[in-house]
Amino acid sequence: MEKDIIINNINDYADYLGVNINQIERAIYKGTSCGAWIYWDNKGMVIGSIVEGSDAEFSKTFNFPVNINEINNWFEELEELTEEAWHEANEYWIY
Secondary structure, three states: OOOOOEEOOHHHHHHHHOOOHHHHHHHHHHOOOOOOEEEEOOOEEEEEEEOOOOOOEEEEEEEOOEEHHHHHHHHHHHHHHHHHHHHHHHOOOOO
8 A cells, every 4th residue: 555645636646647637537548457437526536437348337436635545446446346347248158
């Protein structure tokens, strides 16, 4: 786990990611296996992902201020949830 880094606004999160605010959406999408998305406003941000081949969608809202560990833990969980849902919806078992 990282130190207690507090994200007070979307600019703090962009700085944490090492990108400018206009690159956040692409950085999140490209930086995750699940192709996560992010939306934000002055109060917080929502991070989630859809699962191709299914109706599954997962998201979580983070209100500012938020500890970076909460966000990073969500990305780990999101990757697991989307992978599991993808396999459930897209793998065909032949007996």
